[in-house]
Amino acid sequence: MTARAILGLAALNGAYAVLGVALLWAIRGLPRWTDVLRLAGLGYLLGVAAFGVVWTQLLVVGVPLGGWGVVLSLACGTSAAAFAAVLLGRQRPRGFGDPERHASPFAVLVTAAGVSLSGLLLEALFRSARLQGLQAYDAWAFWVPKGKAIYFFGGLDEQVFTTFPGPTYPPLVPILDAASFHAMGGADTITFHLQFWFFVLGAVAAIAGLLYRHVSAWLLWPALLLVLTVPRVASHLLVPQADVLVDIFFVVGALLVALWVRDGRGWRLAGAAAVFAGASVTKREGLLFAAAALVVALAASFGRRRVAWPSLVAVGALVAVAAIPWRLWYRSHGLGGEAPSDAVLGGSLDRVLDSLRLSADAFFDTTLWSVVPVVALIAVGAALVWGDRRLGAFVAALLGLVFLGGAWVTYSYRDIPITANESVNPIVRYTGALVLLAAVTMPLLLTSVWRSRTEEPP
Amino acid sequence: MFRRWFSAGIATRRLVVLFCAAVLLVALAVRYPDAFHDANDTARANAALDQVDRAVGAGNSVFPDQALLVEARGLIPPDESFAVAVGPPQPGWTDLTANGADLFLRSFLLPRRLDPEARWIVCVGCDRNDYPGADAVWEGEDGLSVLRRES
Numbered sequence: 117m118t119a120r121a122i123l124g125l126a127a128l129n130g131a132y133a134v135l136g137v138a139l140l141w142a143i144r145g146l147p148r149w150t151d152v153l154r155l156a157g158l159g160y161l162l163g164v165a166a167f168g169v170v171w172t173q174l175l176v177v178g179v180p181l182g183g184w185g186v187v188l189s190l191a192c193g194t195s196a197a198a199f200a201a202v203l204l205g206r207q208r209p210r211g212f213g214d215p216e217r218h219a220s221p222f223a224v225l226v227t228a229a230g231v232s233l234s235g236l237l238l239e240a241l242f243r244s245a246r247l248q249g250l251q252a253y254d255a256w257a258f259w260v261p262k263g264k265a266i267y268f269f270g271g272l273d274e275q276v277f278t279t280f281p282g283p284t285y286p287p288l289v290p291i292l293d294a295a296s297f298h299a300m301g302g303a304d305t306i307t308f309h310l311q312f313w314f315f316v317l318g319a320v321a322a323i324a325g326l327l328y329r330h331v332s333a334w335l336l337w338p339a340l341l342l343v344l345t346v347p348r349v350a351s352h353l354l355v356p357q358a359d360v361l362v363d364i365f366f367v368v369g370a371l372l373v374a375l376w377v378r379d380g381r382g383w384r385l386a387g388a389a390a391v392f393a394g395a396s397v398t399k400r401e402g403l404l405f406a407a408a409a410l411v412v413a414l415a416a417s418f419g420r421r422r423v424a425w426p427s428l429v430a431v432g433a434l435v436a437v438a439a440i441p442w443r444l445w446y447r448s449h450g451l452g453g454e455a456p457s458d459a460v461l462g463g464s465l466d467r468v469l470d471s472l473r474l475s476a477d478a479f480f481d482t483t484l485w486s487v488v489p490v491v492a493l494i495a496v497g498a499a500l501v502w503g504d505r506r507l508g509a510f511v512a513a514l515l516g517l518v519f520l521g522g523a524w525v526t527y528s529y530r531d532i533p534i535t536a537n538e539s540v541n542p543i544v545r546y547t548g549a550l551v552l553l554a555a556v557t558m559p560l561l562l563t564s565v566w567r568s569r570t571e572e573p574p
Numbered sequence: 575m576f577r578r579w580f581s582a583g584i585a586t587r588r589l590v591v592l593f594c595a596a597v598l599l600v601a602l603a604v605r606y607p608d609a610f611h612d613a614n615d616t617a618r619a620n621a622a623l624d625q626v627d628r629a630v631g632a633g634n635s636v637f638p639d640q641a642l643l644v645e646a647r648g649l650i651p652p653d654e655s656f657a658v659a660v661g662p663p664q665p666g667w668t669d670l671t672a673n674g675a676d677l678f679l680r681s682f683l684l685p686r687r688l689d690p691e692a693r694w695i696v697c698v699g700c701d702r703n704d705y706p707g708a709d710a711v712w713e714g715e716d717g718l719s720v721l722r723r724e725s
Contacts (some may be wrong), residue, residue, distance in 0.1 A: 233606065237623035240613035247620035247632035256632050261681040268685035280680070303684075306628045335591070338598040345602065425680060487601045489709040491594050498594075566591045572711075 121300035121307040122246065128299035129160070130192045136163030138197035139390070144383035145206040150214050154328055157321020161368055162387060164318070164361075165394025166193060167295070168288035172397045175287065176441040180270030183298040214329075230337025234320055235411065237344060240503055241316065245309040245354045249420040253539075255356045263293025264303050286397040286442050289358040312354045312361075319364040322346070323556050328373055331559040339488075343555035348484040348548065355530050358399045363549040365395035365407040366368065367556055370514060373409050374557060377416045377510050382427065389431040393438035401525070405549060406435050408517040416510045433445040465484045470534045471527040475519055480546045487553045492554030495561040498547045503564035511557045515550060521547045600685045623645055637698075639691060642718040645654040646696050649711055649720055655689035659700035666716040671698065695721040 136159030137152060148151050152159075170189065171181060181187070219227070258280040264512040265276035266287075277283060297303045320340065325486030327336050343349060353360060369391040376384040392409065395402030410432050416468045417424035479489050496515070522543055526532055532541050620628070630640045637643060650656050658676045675698045680688050683696075695705055699717030702708065708723035 190635040237610055237613065240610055240617060243617035244613050244620060246616070247623070247628060249620070249628040251632045253632070256681050257677055258681075261684055264681075264684040277682070281677070305631070335595060338595060338602050341596055342602045342669060345605040347605075348606075350612065486605055487597055491597050494590065494594055498587060498590045502590075508585065518590070560600075562591045562594055565587050568587065 118307070119306075121302075121304050121308065124299035125194050125307065125310050125314070125483075128186070129290075129311070129318075131194075132163035132167060133160040133318075134163070135166060135190055135194045135197065138194045138201065139163065139166060140383075140387070141206055142197045142201040142204060143386040144206075145201075146209045147207060148211050148213065149209045150212050152209050152556070154214075154325045155415040157318050157323070157325045157532045158368065158387065160314075160318035161364065161394075162390050163193075164292065164315070165365060168291050169393045171291045171307050172433050172438070173441050175272050175291065178271065181266055181291065181294055182270055185284040186295045186298050189203055196525070203345075219333070226333040226337060226522060226541035230324075230333065230341060233341055234324075237341075238313070238317055238320070241354060242310070242313055244315040244571070246307060248306060248309040248354065250305045250356070252355045252357060254282070258285070259357050260293060260305060262287065263297065264291035264305075266290055266294035267297040267303055270447065272346045278446075278449050278451060282541055283398070284438075284446050285358070286402070287397065288394060288397040289361060291354075291357070309354055309356060315361055315364060316344075319368070322364075322368050323371065326368070326375070327556070327559055328412055329376065331563040334534055335559040335562045335566070339491075339558045342486060343488055343552060346484070346488060346551070348544065351434060352548075357388070359418055359545050359548060362395050362402045362405070363552050365391040365398060366402065366409070366549050367552045369395065369406065370409045370553055371556055371560075373413045373559050374507060374510055376562065377413060378504065378507055380420070380424070385427050385431055389434045392431065393437045396435050397442055399545060401521070401549070402523050403435070403439055405518065407432075408521060409433075412513045412517060412519060413512055415513065417507060467527055467534070468523075472521040474526055474534050474536065474541075474543055475523040475547070478522070478543045479519065479550060481544075484544065485547075488551050488558075490553050492558050495558045495565075498563040500563045502563060503566075503568050507564060508561060511553075511561060515554060518550050518553065522550065579633065587662060600662045630682075635668060635679055636678045637718070638668060638671065638716040639718055640715050642696070642698075642712075642715050643679075643718070645712040645714075646679070646683060646694075646720050648692045649722075650683065650686050652685050654694060655692040656683060656694040656696055657689040657690050657692045658688065658696050659698065661697075661699035663699055664699045664717045667699070694722055695723065697721050 137146070137156060139162050140146060140155055140159045144155075146155070170193070175181060181227075182406040186262055248256070250260060259282075261280055263278055272287065274506065292311065293308065296308050300307055323340060332552075369388040372384040372388040373389070375381075376388070388409075392402075392406035395406055410428055413428055414425060418427065449525070453459065482490075492515075496508055496512045499505065499513065526534065526541060526543055527548060535541050536544055539543050614702050625645060626640060627634065630643050631681055632693045633643050636638055646656070656679070657677050660672060660675050663672050677684060686694075697705075697717070702710075702721070705721055705723055708721040710719045712720040
């Protein structure tokens with residue numbers, strides 16, 4: 117660990133944030149500096165996703181990734197986004213304050229407490245990450261070697277990418293690892309854990325910033341803090357694998373789509389397209405998550421399908437365009453596909469029921485997720501009865517579909533035993549996305565119930 | 575205000591929200607201190623390790639002696655390749671040595687590439703007679719050594 121490595125990582129992640137904020141300026145406009153601050157976390161994730169998606173395609177066509185390549189791509193991407201913003205007539209941010217939200221002293225106090233508690237926890241995680249050795253099997257067995265291969269050899273080295281375990285796993289995380297090695301000045305597999313700390317920081321900022329205008333602070337912070345501290349999430353936040361990042365991309369994308377279902381603002385879909393594309397080249401289930409969110413969004417926007425569906429189809433097409441080249445690359449190198457042995461039918465009914473039961477057990481396991489799933493289901497039910505029913509139905513359908521997706525994974529890969537043992541069945545890892553989604557949509561649902569006027573007396 | 579609150583179902587739905595918030599707060603009050611302490615404990619444990627322990631990481635669970643990894647990294651030039659030869663398990667090996675040594679070395683020694691015909695051989699309890707003419711450049715305990723043969 118050196119100060120130079122930490123500064124390099126901070127600069128790299130700052131550059132991701134600048135790229136993403138420039139993208140937000142282009143697609144949304146940022147009229148005030150308050151908007152820039154509020155959406156900086158979302159901007160950071162958009163920057164990470166855009167960088168990873170673009171470099172996935174570049175590596176597939178053989179463009180080498182080097183230190184200057186990282187710098188140039190970030191600089192060119194930021195310039196292009198800023199140029200697009202100017203072309204689209206976006207004004208430069210001016211002034212502070214938030215005319216769309218007048219926070220009460222109580223809300224300010226709760227927000228200050230939430231930010232302080234998050235900050236304390238993140239500070240402890242920072243100290244933990246900066247001196248962390250590489251321990252997790254998947255991390256040293258293939259995620260990090262792939263990152264090292266891109267760093268040392270400049271591309272998708274055939275020996276490493278085809279003979280190490282998990283050869284079909286997409287390369288976004290190894291690309292980000294390689295970029296962090298360049299930023300640190302070497303393949304420092306200790307300090308690079310901080311890269312995963314930055315993802316967590318960005319996710320907390322993105323979720324809080326996205327929800328700030330839409331939910332009450334006293335409903336936002338308990339849910340957000342709790343999901344960070346539940347045993348399974350807290351113990352895996354900094355593991356240098358793709359699981360946390362794919363969950364973050366999916367949940368932030370789903371949140372953007374949920375808000376779009378409510379207000380129809382097009383920039384939210386553009387943002388969702390970027391993070392879903394990122395998810396599709398982060399892990400295989402990223403494609404499944406993105407497809408589930410888009411299918412539910414199609415159903416939720418049926419009433420305004422003429423306007424909404426072309427946009428959703430465009431998002432789906434962009435995700436597909438991002439995901440396909442990597443699949444073509446590994447197929448062209450003789451690797452088998454990701455398709456399961458019993459994709460639809462062929463397994464027994466017993467296995468279907470066992471898979472569903474295993475998914476339910478994993479979701480409601482309070483030793484892993486505390487009370488998050490139970491409270492989330494109450495929130496969904498309350499929203500369906502008293503609150504924003506369309507939002508409630510969207511969240512319920514998405515949770516249901518992703519839940520079924522997990523059961524389908526266990527059912528369809530015949531060699532996966534019916535067990536929650538993480539070394540042989542990915543269901544617990546997979547369920548993390550479901551729990552994170554439940555936690556971040558909970559404040560939206562509960563706020564809609566609290567503020568609902570449907571049953572108030574005239 | 576209270577009349578309005580308790581009329582026409584407002585109280586019910588707000589009580590549900592308050593109940594959810596209360597459950598979240600209680601769970602947070604239980605979980606936050608644990609998560610905070612765990613993160614601090616991990617930070618302290620990591621800080622207590624020396625630089626080699628951190629750099630080797632999971633290798634400490636795979637190999638009986640981390641010196642093999644340090645020596646292999648120091649002796650084999652980064653632009654050269656290496657072979658891995660694993661023999662039958664020996665006393666002192668961990669459960670992971672026999673099956674995990676090859677993969678860990680391939681990961682740990684990058685950018686050095688794996689090549690069965692390489693000049694450098696990382697020997698994990700191997701039979702040296704299989705490599706006639708190879709000299710031991712470094713030898714440790716538990717059958718661990720780094721060999722070099724003429725190219």
